[in-house]
Amino acid sequence: MCKIIRNAIQCKHCGETLESVNVHDYVTCSCGACSVDGGHDYLRRSYETSPKEDYIDLSEFMNIPPDTSDEVLRKIF
Numbered sequence: 001m002c003k004i005i006r007n008a009i010q011c012k013h014c015g016e017t018l019e020s021v022n023v024h025d026y027v028t029c030s031c032g033a034c035s036v037d038g039g040h041d042y043l044r045r046s047y048e049t050s051p052k053e054d055y056i057d058l059s060e061f062m063n064i065p066p067d068t069s070d071e072v073l074r075k076i077f
């Protein structure tokens, strides 16, 4: 199981770092070229031209072994 622990991008146009901290947290940078959404549930990006040209992905993931107990998961998240 792969969990998202940080859902973030940096806009290449204005240099702003955007982070979506929960599933309904839709964040747009100050120049309006890029947006992030989805929090720790899924990664959604909006961009002007292409992911390569518009932003640097700063997202972080954690690999969780399938036998991890709920108690341990609650401590991590």
Ligand SMILES: [Zn+2]
Pocket (backbone or CB within 6 Å): 011, 012, 013, 014, 015, 016, 029, 030, 031, 032, 033, 034
């Ligand atoms: Zn921007």
